[in-house]
Amino acid sequence: MLRRDLLAGAGLAAAATALPRFGIAQPAQARVLRYVPHANPGNIDPFTNTAFVARDHAFLVFDQLYGMDEQFRPVPQMVQGHVVENDGLLWRFTLREGLRFHDGSAVRGRDCIASIRRWGRRDAFGQVLMSRVADMTEESDRVFSIRLNRPFPKMLEAFSKVTTSCLFVMPERLANVDPFQNITEAVGSGPYRFLRDEWNPGSRLAYARYADYVPVPSGTTSMTAGPKVAHFDRVEWNIIPDASTASAALQSGEIDWWEQPTADLFPAFLRGANARNIAVDIINNSGLIGIFRPNHVTAPFNNPAVRRAVLTAINQMDFMTAVIGTTGIEARRDLRREGIGYFAPESPSASNVGLDRLQKSIEAARAQLQAAGAMGQRLVLMNATDLASINAATLVGADLFRRMGFNVELVSTDWGTVIARRASRNPLEQGGWSGFFTFWSGVDHWNPASHASIRGHGENAWPGWPTIPAIEAQRDAWFDAPNDAAALAATTEMQRIAFEEVPYVPTGMYYQPTAFRRNLTGMLKGQPPLFWNIRRA
Amino acid sequence: MFAYVVRRVLATIPVMAVVALFVFSLLYIAPGDPAAVIAGDQATPADVERIRQSLGLDRPYLVRFGAWLWDILNGDLGTSIFTNLPVSTMIAQRIEPTLSLMVVTLILAISVAVPMGVVAAWKQGTVIDRAVMAFAVVGFSVPVFVVGYLLAYFFALEWDLLPVQGYTPLSRGVWPWLQNLILPAIALGTVYIALIARITRATMLEVLQQDYIRTAKAKGVGQAGMLFLHALKNAAVPIVTVIGIGIALLIGGAVVTESVFAIPGLGRLTVDAILRRDYPVIQGVVLLFSFVYVLVNLAIDLAYTLFDPRIRY
Numbered sequence: 087m088l089r090r091d092l093l094a095g096a097g098l099a100a101a102a103t104a105l106p107r108f109g110i111a112q113p114a115q116a117r118v119l120r121y122v123p124h125a126n127p128g129n130i131d132p133f134t135n136t137a138f139v140a141r142d143h144a145f146l147v148f149d150q151l152y153g154m155d156e157q158f159r160p161v162p163q164m165v166q167g168h169v170v171e172n173d174g175l176l177w178r179f180t181l182r183e184g185l186r187f188h189d190g191s192a193v194r195g196r197d198c199i200a201s202i203r204r205w206g207r208r209d210a211f212g213q214v215l216m217s218r219v220a221d222m223t224e225e226s227d228r229v230f231s232i233r234l235n236r237p238f239p240k241m242l243e244a245f246s247k248v249t250t251s252c253l254f255v256m257p258e259r260l261a262n263v264d265p266f267q268n269i270t271e272a273v274g275s276g277p278y279r280f281l282r283d284e285w286n287p288g289s290r291l292a293y294a295r296y297a298d299y300v301p302v303p304s305g306t307t308s309m310t311a312g313p314k315v316a317h318f319d320r321v322e323w324n325i326i327p328d329a330s331t332a333s334a335a336l337q338s339g340e341i342d343w344w345e346q347p348t349a350d351l352f353p354a355f356l357r358g359a360n361a362r363n364i365a366v367d368i369i370n371n372s373g374l375i376g377i378f379r380p381n382h383v384t385a386p387f388n389n390p391a392v393r394r395a396v397l398t399a400i401n402q403m404d405f406m407t408a409v410i411g412t413t414g415i416e417a418r419r420d421l422r423r424e425g426i427g428y429f430a431p432e433s434p435s436a437s438n439v440g441l442d443r444l445q446k447s448i449e450a451a452r453a454q455l456q457a458a459g460a461m462g463q464r465l466v467l468m469n470a471t472d473l474a475s476i477n478a479a480t481l482v483g484a485d486l487f488r489r490m491g492f493n494v495e496l497v498s499t500d501w502g503t504v505i506a507r508r509a510s511r512n513p514l515e516q517g518g519w520s521g522f523f524t525f526w527s528g529v530d531h532w533n534p535a536s537h538a539s540i541r542g543h544g545e546n547a548w549p550g551w552p553t554i555p556a557i558e559a560q561r562d563a564w565f566d567a568p569n570d571a572a573a574l575a576a577t578t579e580m581q582r583i584a585f586e587e588v589p590y591v592p593t594g595m596y597y598q599p600t601a602f603r604r605n606l607t608g609m610l611k612g613q614p615p616l617f618w619n620i621r622r623a
Numbered sequence: 624m625f626a627y628v629v630r631r632v633l634a635t636i637p638v639m640a641v642v643a644l645f646v647f648s649l650l651y652i653a654p655g656d657p658a659a660v661i662a663g664d665q666a667t668p669a670d671v672e673r674i675r676q677s678l679g680l681d682r683p684y685l686v687r688f689g690a691w692l693w694d695i696l697n698g699d700l701g702t703s704i705f706t707n708l709p710v711s712t713m714i715a716q717r718i719e720p721t722l723s724l725m726v727v728t729l730i731l732a733i734s735v736a737v738p739m740g741v742v743a744a745w746k747q748g749t750v751i752d753r754a755v756m757a758f759a760v761v762g763f764s765v766p767v768f769v770v771g772y773l774l775a776y777f778f779a780l781e782w783d784l785l786p787v788q789g790y791t792p793l794s795r796g797v798w799p800w801l802q803n804l805i806l807p808a809i810a811l812g813t814v815y816i817a818l819i820a821r822i823t824r825a826t827m828l829e830v831l832q833q834d835y836i837r838t839a840k841a842k843g844v845g846q847a848g849m850l851f852l853h854a855l856k857n858a859a860v861p862i863v864t865v866i867g868i869g870i871a872l873l874i875g876g877a878v879v880t881e882s883v884f885a886i887p888g889l890g891r892l893t894v895d896a897i898l899r900r901d902y903p904v905i906q907g908v909v910l911l912f913s914f915v916y917v918l919v920n921l922a923i924d925l926a927y928t929l930f931d932p933r934i935r936y
Contacts, residue, residue, distance in 0.1 A: 126895060128705040136663030210665045251665070266674050270707045286716050287706040288895040289887030326788060326885040327894075334775050334787040335885070472898065499654075502900050506656035509671065538665050546667040 116622055117319040119606075121615075122332050124346040126288050126325045130280065131268040133208050136250045138527065142614050145310065146293050146321065147188075148254030148274030151179065151198065152246035153311035156371075156612050158433075158532065160242035161311035163302060164193065164255060164275070174237035181228040184300045187257050188279045195230030199223075200261035202232075202253065207265035209251035211244045211535040214565055240535065240565055248310055248613045249529040249536045275299070277316040277618050291323040293617075307619045309612030317608075317621035336364060336601060342622075343602040345615055348474060349411045355601050356415065365604045366415045368597045369611050372430050372528025373423065376405055376479050376593035377539055379550045380521045383511050386465070386492075387520060391458040393588035397443045399451030399490050402426060402594030408478040410596040423595040428540055428581045430528035431595070434570060435577035440585030451490050461491045465520040468508065470501035479523040479593060508549040521550075523593065529613045534561040534577060539590050552589040624935075628925070635917045642913040643695065646906050647688050655900035656680075657704045678704060691906065700910075701903035703896075710907035713892060720790045721888035723800065724880065725873050727808040732815040733866065739816070740823020740862075741850050744831060755820060762817030767876050771810035771883035778806055788885035803886070811880040815869050822865045826858035833857070859930035867923035874912055 125139040132144035153163035162168075168179045185193035199222040206216035218236045225231055232241075245253050260269045272280040278293035285291055301313035324341060326332040329348040335341045337360060347355070347366070355364040378396065380387035387393055406422035414420050425444070429435035445451075455461050465487055469480040480496070487494045497519070499507075504522055512518040530536050541547050541561065542554025560580040567573035602609065608619045658675035666674075675681050679690070694701055700710035743755035779787040785806055791799040830836065831854055839853050878890035889908055896904035927934045 128899065129707060134661065136665065208663075208665075250663070264677075266670070266677060268705075268707045286887050287703070287708065287713060288892060289717075289885075324789070324885065327891070328882050328885065330772055331775070331788050331883055331885050334780055335789075338779055338783065338787050340787055340789070500898060502660060502898050503654045505659045506654050506900075509656065509659055509668070546669075548664055 119318040119321045119343065119617065119620070119622075120341045121321060121323050121617075122326050122335070122341050122344045123323055123615075126327075127291065128287070129268045130270075130272040130285070132254045133204055133251060133265055134268050136208075138250055138614070141248075141250050141252055143272075143280075143291065143323070144252065144254050144274070145276065145614050146278040146617050147272045147276045147280045148256060149185075149276045149314075150246060150253060150310060151255065152242050153309070154246040154248050154612075155306075155308035155311040157308075159311075160246035161305065161308075163246075163311065164198075174239065175234045176231060177234070177241060178225070178229065178231040181230075182300065182302070183228070185275055186298050186300075187275045188273050188296055189257065191257060192227065193255065193275050194227045194258075195224035197258045197261065198230055198255055200258040201255045204256075204261045204263070204265045205251065205253045209247075209253075210538065211240075211247055212251070212253065214238075214535065215241065215244050238565070239568060243533070244535065246310070247529075247536060249527060249532070277301070277314045278321055289325050293321040293323075295319050307610065309610060310614070310616065314618035316618050318617070321617050336603070339363075339603065342606055343600070343615075345600055346598055347601045349409065349413075352415075352599050352601055353411075353413045356413070363604055364601055365606075366599045366601050367609070368415070368417050368421075369600050369609060369615060370527070370598055370613055371611060372432065372532065372613055373595045373597050374475075374525045375426060375430065375528055375531055375595045376402075376409065376475075376523065376525050378479075378483055378521055378523050378591040378593055379539065379548075380588070380590065381519055381550055382552045382589075384513050384518050384520065386458075386460040386463040389458055389460065390587055391454060392460045393591070394443070394586075395451045395454035395458065395460075395490065396487075396591050397585065397588060398445045398454055399448050399486060400444060400591055400593060401446040401486075402444065402592070404486075405479050405482050406594040406596045408482045409475045410598075415599055418597055421597045421599065423597070426592045426595045428531070428584045428592065429533075429537070429577055430531045432528070433532040434574060435531075435533050437574070437578040437581055439578050439582045443585045448486075448489050455491055462493055464514060465492045465494045466514050466518070467494060467496050468504045468519050468522040469496055469498045470504045470522075470524075471498050472500045475525055476501070476523055479525075483523050483593070511551065527613065528595065533573075534564045534580060540580065540584055542587070542589055550590065552587065554583065554587045554589060556583045557587070557589065624928075628921070631921045631924070635914070635921075638917055639910065639914060643692065643906075643910060644688070646909045646913075647691060650902050650905060651684055651687075657900040657902065660899055661704070691903075695910070700907040703904050704901050705899055710903050713904060714889065714907060714911060717887060717889045717892045719792060720886050721877055721881070721890060723790075723793065723804055724807055724811065724877055724886060724888060725870075727801070727804045728812040728815065728873060729866075729870075731808050732812040732819060732869075735812075736816040736819035737823050737855070737862065740820040741827055741855060743820065743824040744827035745846075745850055747828060752824075755824065759817040759821045762813045763821075765813070767810055767814065767879045768883050770813050771807070771880060774806045774810055775884070790886045790888075803884075807880045807884040807886060810883065811873065811876045814876065815872060818869055818872070819862065819865055823858065823862050826861045827854055830854045830858045856930060860927055863923055863926050863930065867919055870919045871916060874916070 123139050123142060127139045127143050129135050132140055132148060149164050151164045152160040155161055164181055164185060166180045166182045168177055170177055181193060187193060206212035215238055218234045218238050220233045220235045222232050257273055263269050271282060277296055277299045279296045281292040281294055295316045301315055305312040307313050329351055332344050333351045336344045352366055354360060355366050380393055382388055402424035403422060410421045425441055427441055467480060467484055469477060471477045484494050484496050507519060510518055538548045542552045542557040544551055544553040557580055560576045564573050564576035567576055605623045606620055607623045608621050610616045610619050658671050658678060658680055661674050662671045702709055703713060739755050743752045746752050775787050778785045786803055790803050793800045836854060839849050878894060881888040881890040893908045
């Protein structure tokens with residue numbers, strides 16, 4: 087045999103070993119959903135980890151007492167039903183039959199009670215509930231009751247919330263862990279089991295379909311409500327921090343779904359061969375809302391007149407253009423949205439009151455600033471350059487503030503440093519800060535319960551520490567609102583006060599597209615990316 | 624020789640102690656608060672303080688350093704603040720991809736760069752020499768991530784020859800393992816090839832002027848034998864030194880390469896840990912890298928004796 091024949095044979099043999107990747111392995115691969123989340127969950131505790139990506143992970147593994155449909159209405163999920171007695175002071179819940187955790191144990195009332203207790207220590211909605219709970223009792227394995235010392239009409243909204251720190255039910259032994267310590271195993275009763283042995287933090291999380299999962303027997307699947315039918319044997323989360331790499335992996339078919347393609351890359355999916363293979367759609371209809379958070383305890387933003395001047399100057403479209411660009415998709419021709427107030431525009435809390443404050447007038451703002459005696463004052467703006475949307479918004483904001491007449495000092499750093507530095511209440515000359523830009527999901531601004539940035543409870547408020555008792559009073563009124571009209575009246579008043587006191591400045595809203603291979607069907611709309619109902623065509 | 628090796632190994636202890644002190648102090652004074660990151664947006668200052676206490680972050684510098692050092696001496700690198708997994712477990716999960724990437728890159732770089740440098744020196748002043756030098760300049764100048772993106776674009780997207788990202792363990796077969804490493808190794812190795820090729824050429828040019836080379840030629844030694852057996856062996860000491868120094872380059876480059884190709888290695892672990900201020904993980908990984916670097920230097924020193932019998936320890 088000639089040497090070149092030998093080499094040619096070896097080459098063919100090597101090529102043959104590669105074939106299974108494309109051929110024989112195909113059926114098994116078809117039963118696996120390969121997904122790229124927007125971030126690395128870090129840890130697997132859905133109560134201590136308040137990141138959205140941790141919530142998304144939790145929806146695979148854990149189940150909720152109540153789901154929420156696309157219209158944001160609570161719908162029974164783990165519970166068969168409930169009764170309310172004693173003028174709203176006693177709630178009795180009955181669990182569905184056959185619910186089991188992934189370790190094989192039955193879901194009991196005591197697991198639900200322990201989960202509510204743990205959640206109620208960390209979540210703002212849960213904290214309000216727990217402040218009104220007299221006691222919680224397991225009446226039988228499937229029945230538990232909550233006795234209140236004051237009615238809590240928003241009970242079901244609290245149980246079914248879909249923003250961060252949702253109420254997920256976990257076994258009592260896990261729920262009894264200190265709420266300020268992470269649980270180290272994720273055992274739920276949801277449609278997928280977490281494969282802890284395959285967990286490589288920062289790189290990969292894997293889930294297997296839970297064969298014993300019992301979906302709701304009837305109803306329509308809608309967001310987190312209705313039957314959760316898992317069609318994939320396995321779901322793999324691949325953490326790909328580099329956007330270009332994630333884009334290439336989606337185009338080459340190595341992944342099926344990229345949750346949040348960046349503004350500069352998703353337009354490439356709308357053209358040519360990519361458009362035939364890749365769909366770009368919006369699943370989070372509540373959008374992402376940008377805000378500028380001023381520091382209320384240091385000059386110049388400790389003066390409400392100065393904060394109002396920023397409202398006068400701001401053009402929300404400028405910010406959103408910098409963040410998401412002008413390219414639209416089939417589902418929405420313009421991903422930007424202006425005229426955003428203090429609640430998500432599609433929410434039942436939204437109103438138009440006060441929106442006329444957004445005048446887009448630099449000249450008027452300069453006059454207001456002059457009158458307030460703040461012209462030329464120093465601002466220290468913190469900018470997290472590792473987060474593209476925040477960096478874009480901050481650069482636009484810094485330019486705006488300079489044009490208004492402030493002396494802007496831009497501190498470019500990473501998000502971890504921003505989080506640490508924003509805890510400082512010191513004056514600027516002692517390491518303090520004036521403001522920062524960030525984003526919240528629309529569902530965070532859906533109602534006052536989860537709306538941390540509008541609150542005015544002083545030292546305990548989100549950094550920036552506004553003290554606005556009138557807003558707190560309206561928030562309390564919302565919790566006690568007996569009907570939708572009363573709830574809307576409370577949020578409308580909150581917004582009116584907010585446009586006066588300016589706990590923060592809304593900088594607009596954008597819709598974040600998601601991109602996936604066109605052979606995926608049944609993707610659910612709503613807030614979190616959900617992994618039931620979806621299948622490969 | 625044995626005594627020298629023992630002495631050098633023992634000398635790593637004070638070096639590692641200084642590294643440990645340096646790493647710990649640097650992280651101590653660096654801005655950032657993992658408790659605030661963990662607490663989330665709805666936490667009160669009291670919640671943050673409670674988390675800080677539970678993590679022991681409120682203790683004085685010396686107490687924290689002492690406790691950490693004691694744990695290290697007992698073989699415990701600590702527990703990740705965020706994942707609650709032992710740092711040693713997280714490093715163990717990540718070490719294979721990084722090690723694989725570095726080994727493949729080293730093999731690729733040495734097997735390409737050394738012949739390139741030798742041939743360039745042999746053909747000094749010719750088109751081949753100029754081409755090698757041009758490659759060296761370009762290879763040294765273009766950032767790793769640019770090379771990475773270009774390779775991924777052509778070899779993965781346009782020609783569909785290799786995967787874009789990820790890592791397959793060696794236990795699943797040599798070819799699947801290698802498939803995921805070829806592009807990253809080329810991307811990471813380009814700068815390394817350029818460096819070694821340049822040094823090899825420069826050293827070979829000097830050696831090729833020596834009298835014994837002329838004598839070898841006069842005795843009728845073949846071109847290949849003369850270049851690779853007689854000249855290269857005598858030029859090896861500076862080349863080996865550069866290869867050793869270059870391992871630091873590889874460690875730095877691995878951070879970028881692992882991000883570009885989504886390889887779950889130690890580089891990405893380090894970046895993630897830094898962004899989250901996961902101090903135990905950062906400390907553990909930096910200590911490991913330092914230890915590896917000290918050992919590599921020792922190995923390089925010992926390798927000198929193989930190439931130059933006059934060197935004795």
